[in-house]
Amino acid sequence: MKNRLRELREERGLTQEELAKALGVTRQTIIAIEKGKYDPSLKLAFKIARFFGLNIEDIFIYEGD
DSSP states (O other): OEEOHHHHHHHTTOOHHHHHHHHTSOHHHHHHHHTTSOOOOHHHHHHHHHHHTSOHHHHEEOOOO
């Protein structure tokens, strides 16, 4: 699954550490999501979307199987 997390984070001038703290996760989690190596849980995806004031679909792009 592709995502726009890095783009959105950088637009707001946030570091990975700042975003991680705001979401209650580790910096390594943010790194893994941004690199596409980890798909967040549905709960975390909602937290991320809420943080940025967007819909989940505006951040995460499902490409199918």
